[in-house]
Amino acid sequence: MNDPKIEVRNVSKIFGKSPQQGVKMLNEGMTKKEILEKTGMTVGVNKASFKVYAGEIFVIMGLSGSGKSTLVRMFNRLIDPTSGEVLIDGQDIVKMKPKDLREVRRTKLGMVFQKFALFPHRTVLSNTEYGLEMRGIDKKTQREKAMEALRLVGLEGYENSYPSELSGGMQQRVGLARALANDPDILLMDEAFSALDPLIRKDMQNELLELQEKMEKTIIFITHDLDEALRLGDRIALMRDGSIVQIGTAEEILINPANDYVERFVEDVDLSKVLTAAHVMKRPEKLLAERGPRVALQIMKEVGISSVYIVDKGRKLIGAITAQDAADAVKNGKKIEEVMIRDIQTVSPDTLLTDLLECVATASLPVAVVDEENRLEGIIVRGAVLAALAGDEIQLNGKEVN
Amino acid sequence: MAIPKIPLAEWIDHFVNFLRDTLEPFFNLISDGIGSFVDLLVWLLTIIPPSILIILFTGIALWVSRWSTAIFTAIGLLLIYNLGYWDGTIDTLALVLTSVIISIVIGIPIGIGISQNDRARNIVTPILDFMQTMPAFVYLIPAILFFGIGVVPGIIASVIFAMPPTIRLSNLGIRQVPEDLIEAANAFGSTTKQKLLKVQLPLAMPTIMAGINQSVMLSLSMVVIASLVGAPGLGADVYRAVTQIKVGVGFEAGFVIVILAIILDRISQNIGIKK
Numbered sequence: 001m002n003d004p005k006i007e008v009r010n011v012s013k014i015f016g017k018s019p020q021q022g023v024k025m026l027n028e029g030m031t032k033k034e035i036l037e038k039t040g041m042t043v044g045v046n047k048a049s050f051k052v053y054a055g056e057i058f059v060i061m062g063l064s065g066s067g068k069s070t071l072v073r074m075f076n077r078l079i080d081p082t083s084g085e086v087l088i089d090g091q092d093i094v095k096m097k098p099k100d101l102r103e104v105r106r107t108k109l110g111m112v113f114q115k116f117a118l119f120p121h122r123t124v125l126s127n128t129e130y131g132l133e134m135r136g137i138d139k140k141t142q143r144e145k146a147m148e149a150l151r152l153v154g155l156e157g158y159e160n161s162y163p164s165e166l167s168g169g170m171q172q173r174v175g176l177a178r179a180l181a182n183d184p185d186i187l188l189m190d191e192a193f194s195a196l197d198p199l200i201r202k203d204m205q206n207e208l209l210e211l212q213e214k215m216e217k218t219i220i221f222i223t224h225d226l227d228e229a230l231r232l233g234d235r236i237a238l239m240r241d242g243s244i245v246q247i248g249t250a251e252e253i254l255i256n257p258a259n260d261y262v263e264r265f266v267e268d269v270d271l272s273k274v275l276t277a278a279h280v281m282k283r284p285e286k287l288l289a290e291r292g293p294r295v296a297l298q299i300m301k302e303v304g305i306s307s308v309y310i311v312d313k314g315r316k317l318i319g320a321i322t323a324q325d326a327a328d329a330v331k332n333g334k335k336i337e338e339v340m341i342r343d344i345q346t347v348s349p350d351t352l353l354t355d356l357l358e359c360v361a362t363a364s365l366p367v368a369v370v371d372e373e374n375r376l377e378g379i380i381v382r383g384a385v386l387a388a389l390a391g392d393e394i395q396l397n398g399k400e401v402n
Numbered sequence: 403m404a405i406p407k408i409p410l411a412e413w414i415d416h417f418v419n420f421l422r423d424t425l426e427p428f429f430n431l432i433s434d435g436i437g438s439f440v441d442l443l444v445w446l447l448t449i450i451p452p453s454i455l456i457i458l459f460t461g462i463a464l465w466v467s468r469w470s471t472a473i474f475t476a477i478g479l480l481l482i483y484n485l486g487y488w489d490g491t492i493d494t495l496a497l498v499l500t501s502v503i504i505s506i507v508i509g510i511p512i513g514i515g516i517s518q519n520d521r522a523r524n525i526v527t528p529i530l531d532f533m534q535t536m537p538a539f540v541y542l543i544p545a546i547l548f549f550g551i552g553v554v555p556g557i558i559a560s561v562i563f564a565m566p567p568t569i570r571l572s573n574l575g576i577r578q579v580p581e582d583l584i585e586a587a588n589a590f591g592s593t594t595k596q597k598l599l600k601v602q603l604p605l606a607m608p609t610i611m612a613g614i615n616q617s618v619m620l621s622l623s624m625v626v627i628a629s630l631v632g633a634p635g636l637g638a639d640v641y642r643a644v645t646q647i648k649v650g651v652g653f654e655a656g657f658v659i660v661i662l663a664i665i666l667d668r669i670s671q672n673i674g675i676k677k
Contacts, residue, residue, distance in 0.1 A: 078585050106591030117586040121604045131590040133600070182590070 003090070004051035005186065005218045006075065011048045011084030013070050013242075016041025019082040032241045044070040046242035047084070054185070057212060057219045059233030061226065067242035068222045072190050075220060076109045077101055088186070106135045110179030114191035116171045118163040124150065124174050125159035131182040149181040150174075152211065169200040176208075180215075187219045194223065205231055226266065230254075230274050238262055250274055271389055272354035277347050280388045281369045281378030286311045289318065289336045293329035296321055296336060307365050310340050315375040320344055320365050346370045349377055353385060360385055418544050429548045436500065436554050443496040452483050459665070467672040474668070478661040487658045493635030494625050494662065497553060501560035501621040506614060509565045513572020513610070514598065523573060530566040538563050538627050546631055556628025556637075564621035571613025575606030615670045622663050636662070 014022035014035075022041045025034075032043040045067045052058040062068045073079040074086055077093060085092045093104055110131070118127050128146035137145075150159055153173040163171050172192060179187055193201045205228060212219065223229050229236050230250045237247045238258075246258035254274055257263035286309045287296055296308055300323050307322045319340035321329075329339045345359050346368045360367050366379040422429070447455065456479045464472035482491050516523040541562050545555030579602050587597045603610075629637030636659050643652030 073585075076589055078588055102591040102593065104591075105589060109589070111586070111589040113582055113586060115582055117580075117582040119583060119586070119601060119605075130587075130600075134591050134593075134596055178590075188589075 004087075005054040005089065006052040006220070007085075007087040008048055008050050008052075008071075008074075009085040009087070011071070011074055011081045011086060012046055013044035013067075013074060013079060014041050014082045015044055023083045032243075043067075043242045044079075045074070045081075048239075048242075048244050050237060050244065050247055052218060052220065054218050055216045056234040057221055057232050059221045059223060059229040059236045060239060061223055061229040061233075061236055062239030063224055066239040068224075068239050069190055070242075071239070072188050072220055072222050075186075075188055076105055076111060106131065106182065108185050109188060110182055110184035110186070111188040112172070112175045112179050112190065112192040114194055116163070116168075116175045116195070118171055118174055118178075120163055122162075123159065124155065124161050124163065124166070124177075127163065127174055128159075128177045128181050130178055135182070145183070146177070146181050149177040152180060153177045153207070167200075168196050169204060172196060172204065185218055187217050189219060189221045191222050191224070193228065194225065201228070208232065226269055227273060230269070238265065270354070272357065273352055275353045275388055276349060277351045277353070277356055277367075277369045277380060278349035278378075280353065280384045281349070281380050282366075282384060284309055284368070284376050284379045286315075286376055287321075287336075288313065289340075291336075293321070293326045293334070293336050293339070297323065297326040297330060300326065309344075309368060309376055309379070310336060311376055314373075317344065317346065317368055317370050317374055317376045318342070320368075322365070341365070344368055346374075347380075348372070353388065356380065356385065418547060422547050425548075433549045433554045436504075436557055437552070440496050440500050440553050440557070443499060444492055447492045447496060448489075452479075452488055456480060456483070463665070463669055467668055471668045471672075475665050478665055482658050482661060485654055485658060487636060487639065487655065490634070490636045490639050490655070491658060491662060493553075493633075494622075494637065494659070497557060497560070497625060497628060497633055497635055498618065498621050498666065501557050501564055501624075502614065502618050504557070504561045505565040505568050505617045505621070508561075509568035509613075509617070510572050510610065513569045513613075514576060514603075516569070517573040517576035517602075518594075526569070530569060533562050534566050538624060539630070542627065542631050551632040553628075553633040555631045556624070556633030559631075560621040560624040560628055563624055564617040567616035567620065568610070568613040571616070572606065572610045575609025575613075576602045578609065579605045611670070611673055615667065618666050618670045619663065622659070622666065625659065 012023050012026055013019075014026075016022060016039065018039075019041070022035055022039065022043065025039070026043065026046055030038075032046060035041055035043055048071060060068045060071060070079055074081045075088075075093075077086075077096075081094055084094070086094055088104060088108060091104075093101060096104065119130065122130070125143070125146055128149055129142045132142040132145055147156075147159065150156060153176050155170065155173050155177060158166065158170065163174060166174065172195075175192070193204050196204060208219075209232065221229075221232055223232075233250060235247060235249055236253055238245045238253065240261055246253055246262050248256075251274065253262060254266050254269060254271070257266055285299055285303055285305060287299060289310050289312065296310075300306065300308055307320055309317060310319045310321060312318055319337075319342045321336055321340040325339045325341075326336075328334075329336065344365065345363045347356060347359065347370075349369055349371065356367070360380055360382055366381045368376055369378040369380060371377055450458070456476060459479060460472050460476040463475040482488060512526065516526045538559060541559040542555060545558045549555045549558060576598075583601060583605070584597070587601045592600065625633070625635055625637035626640050627637070629635065629641045636655050639655035640652055640659070643649075643655060
């Protein structure tokens with residue numbers, strides 16, 4: 001990839017009386033607990049270093065008290081780091097003068113808050129205009145851009161309401177619109193969906209992903225919810241006690257937990273929401289229709305299966321034939337096309353297992369995995385799905401989860 | 403037990419004399435300024451016929467509050483007129499309004515200032531405690547020395563006594579703005595001034611108005627004390643009744659003060675709430 005959008009170098013935050021001394025102790029290798037016992041100071045973030053690239057959703061995940069909210073606030077210096085550098089487009093914002101910092105906050109960084117943090121005395125529209133107003137942009141442009149942001153989050157028609165008149169989900173849409181109105185490169189989302197109830201949360205996650213396809217912002221998303229991290233994150237950083245324990249894609253973290261902590265964290269993960277059809281599919285036995293039922297029967301006997309998929313010359317799936325039908329066709333001198341089953345359950349390779357379970361369970365034939373052009377990529381048998389859900393790594397085809 | 407008495411009284415006398423001698427032009431300026439402002443207010447309230455003034459106040463009450471307050475205002479003011487205390491009421495109203503305006507003009511900026519800075523707050527808070535707990539009569543003595551006899555020292559004493567709630571509640575209101583809103587304001591690149599004007603002050607407004615309401619009430623409670631140094635108005639009527647042991651007149655004047663207090667309270671209480 002190209003240059004990082006954001007680079008965090010060795011950033012620490014110590015809360016207490018003499019933070020610099022705390023940093024020294026961290027550098028000497030003392031743990032958060034030791035420093036707390038010795039000095040009474042709290043280590044918020046412990047030497048975090050990582051890069052975030054343009055256009056990715058970078059999730060920082062951890063339980064409460066792990067320092068994730070402190071970390072995200074150092075990106076726009078709502079909290080000043082005790083030591084370290086935070087580079088945005090190569091500029092260290094830690095060293096910036098207040099005026100330059102304001103400029104970066106106004107143009108490059110948008111933030112969405114856990115408890116929405118909408119201004120109760122301003123209407124939805126006026127909340128959305130806030131960032132533009134701070135920049136001194138003329139009233140007409142403010143209005144246009146704010147209305148555009150509200151349209152983007154689906155809040156047209158609510159611009160004259162006050163935040164207190166809206167539901168939680170809608171309030172957070174205002175929060176999102178307020179952050180988007182400035183058209184910043186980077187969105188900081190601090191537990192943005194955590195205060196919403198589960199169904200609304202899921203809707204918002206989907207909408208964020210949809211928006212992200214259009215906008216291609218760099219998003220730093222803070223959450224304590226692993227499912228949310230796995231759904232949204234291109235990459236995930238796991239935090240514990242102020243330190244980053246592991247950074248990687250969802251799959252890397254699930255399949256190769258860096259240590260016991262990560263393993264414990266992820267052991268309850270619903271694998272069916274992470275693994276896809278591509279992970280569990282098998283190489284299919286396929287056959288050109290012209291080869292005839294006799295060959296079909298032969299192949300099934302050789303491999304020891306009860307059905308085979310029929311494709312055309314372009315590897316496109318056209319049907320399937322069972323051993324029984326093939327035998328009847330041979331007896332009656334029919335062609336494969338006349339007896340094959342054309343109505344076949346197909347799924348795409350990136351279908352999540354959770355969405356696969358029902359059709360795998362009810363299908364009489366193995367489920368076919370096809371690409372966008374209906375070319376047969378693989379088949380899914382029940383056994384492989386169960387093995388994958390049981391956490392059997394051998395079954396996972398070594399595929400990257402996207 | 404041979405420790406001599408600390409000559410606190412002498413020190414204060416010296417200090418006050420020193421102030422009076424060195425700052426005389428300054429005190430004269432203030433005295434003239436406040437004096438003409440009160441005169442202007444009284445003149446304004448007097449050239450308007452009582453009937454129109456009553457309608458005006460009733461209208462204001464109706465606008466900021468409920469109709470019941472408006473009715474009370476109308477009946478209360480008519481009663482005051484009927485009892486013959488209209489002129490006294492005008493004088494008192496001018497005195498109260500002037501002290502409240504001064505309290506607002508000085509108090510709100512101080513309140514904003516100490517809300518931004520913990521050290522400033524720690525210095526100002528005990529001064530406010532001092533201003534409120536020191537018996538109000540005591541202010542009258544230096545006030546006479548600096549400003550002479552009349553309405554001005556009465557107003558100064560009222561301001562000293564009535565301003566602290568405005569300062570305290572301005573500070574409190576601004577500090578009570580939820581932290582996440584301050585974070586949001588900062589995150590979107592607000593300057594300190596923008597944050598104050600667009601977020602903190604609007605959200606603190608109900609609390610600040612509660613402070614102003616307190617200041618109105620406290621300065622009204624000072625009218626009798628102010629009359630001791632020659633401020634005209636209802637306070638002077640009460641004071642005269644006391645010295646002449648006229649129970650009925652005393653109650654009448656006191657009753658008028660109560661009516662005025664209720665009207666001012668209801669109106670000032672609701673200004674901040676209803677937009």
